[in-house]
Amino acid sequence: MEIQNLKTIEITKQAARKYSDGYPRLNVRDFVERYAGADGEFIRLVCEKSFVAYAYLAKQRNNDGWILATKEQAVPNQEFFRKLFTMAQIRRKAFYYQAETNAFRFFNGAGDGLGGITIDYYAGYYVFTFDNKGIYYQRAELYRAFAEAVPDANGVYEKLQFNVQKDALKTQHVSGQTAPEKLEILQEGLRLQVALNAGMLEASLDKRVLMNALLDGRAAAKIVLNLFSDDGALSIAAMRGGAFKTVNVDLTAKAMKQAAENFTLNGITPEKQELRALDVTSYLDYAQKHHIKYDMVIIDPPVFVRSKRGTFSLTKDYPALIVAALKTVKKGGSLVLTANTPTLTLKQFKVLLTDVFRKTGCSFELGDIFTAPEDFVLNKKEHVGSAFKSIVVTVG
Known part of the structure; x- marks a missing residue:
């Protein structure tokens, strides 16, 4: 150019x-x-x-x-993008040799020098996620630069976060080999499946620090309720870390099927866990009516989801959901609360939780904080912290 x-x-x-x-x-x-x-x-x-x-x-x-x-000689062309991808690979060199993890964030937007795009690595396959039409329109040059920087990729997929074509939010194959229908990956030693061809990519890439805490015994001997459990990764980590039992609630039967398969992959009999395809508020109503109490309740909500009972918005509905979940936590138990959006900072998340608990009148203590791992590189000048954040709250 x-x-x-x-x-x-x-x-x-x-x-x-x-x-x-x-x-x-x-x-x-x-x-x-x-x-x-x-x-x-x-x-x-x-x-x-x-x-x-x-x-x-x-x-x-x-x-x-x-x-x-910001350097005039750094003209935005194929060579410029090749250098960005090469530097991203160098930064994450150690991840390619980890025995317990073979899926990670390869390129993290502005943190790696190019806002509007992320690239995730899944056991040899790379998935480009485009956040806006502008950078998507430059995809041909980006793919050429990537092929030059990373010539050994098994295959490349793309995912769009905006509607420009039918099924825009699903992934589609771009180049190289087509991934197996169900691709097995490792996250901190846990075996999980992703379906790149079907757009099923939930693999807890940004939750590895929280997963490690559960693996290290955070949920040992506890009965754990996991709301918005999705592929079951956090419940599997809890069970591998010594949990007594998990109750998993998510909206779709598809999520429950995926969770059951992941339990089996990790040597955990899914029939000995509870897997409920149900709206989380409906389950909390049920638990309260039957006076069921849990040692630990994990709430890992999406930013937005629609169900038959209505919609859930993280920014609007989270406080009410926490209040409802509180009624199912035994005294001395804990809530593990996550938020996965850059629009809610860690400081704002703490304020939100403090306000919620003070209004309920129950005693509480904010405990450990977990954020995304080091492959989710940030641009400090952007003044935006980790998109993923989790706070453990002990309930008095």
Whole structure:
């Protein structure tokens, strides 16, 4: 790509300082004159005719694109992207040789220098997740750069987080070999299945630190209720760490089937656990009416989910769900509460929990905190912490 082909945009002095300091999110309000470019367009930002950065345009929830580079010689082309992918691989070299884990985050958006895209590694296969149309429109160049940087990939898949085609949220094969219908991976020694061809990718990649705590005996001798249990990974970790029994509740029979298969893979008889395809609030109503109490309740909710009973939104409905779950925790028991969104910071999560427990009038103690592992590299200048966070609360 030739520099002269890029549109040059004048930005404010304040914006120039911000971007030069490493802030990665582009905002068109920083432009001196309005410019309505196309999604995916690469632009050149200047301040008083001096180069500041290269960026690309893309409408996302809270920004208008991403900064690509703040060095003028780092022109955004195939070679530029190859270097980004090569550096990501070097950073994660140790992960390729771990005996207990063979699935991890290979490229983490702005943390690795390219906001709007993540790449996950699953036992030789790579899955590109595109968060906006802008970077998706540049996918051909990205795939060429990736093939050059990582020539030994078994296969490449892509997943879209926006609707531009039918079944956009499902993965599709891009190049290389097609993965087995059910690909077995390892997470901290746990055997789990993912179905790349069907878009079933839940593999707890960002929950490995929490999984380790459960494996190390956090749930030893306890009866554990796991709400939004999905593929059962956290329950399997709890059982491997000495839990007495787990009760797993998720909305779909498909999730329960996947959890049962994962239990079996790990030498745990699924029939000795409880697997309930049910709305979590319905199950909590049932547990309360029958005075059932648990030693530990894990709540690992999605950001948003729709069921026959309505919708669940993490930002709106989590407090009420925690209050309902509290009624099923025995005195001295614990709640393991997670949130997986960058829009809710760890500090805000603590405030939310403190407010909820104070309003209920019960005694509580905020305990251990778990965040995403080191392969989920962050850009500190973005001022956004780990998307995944978990807090253990002891209930008095």
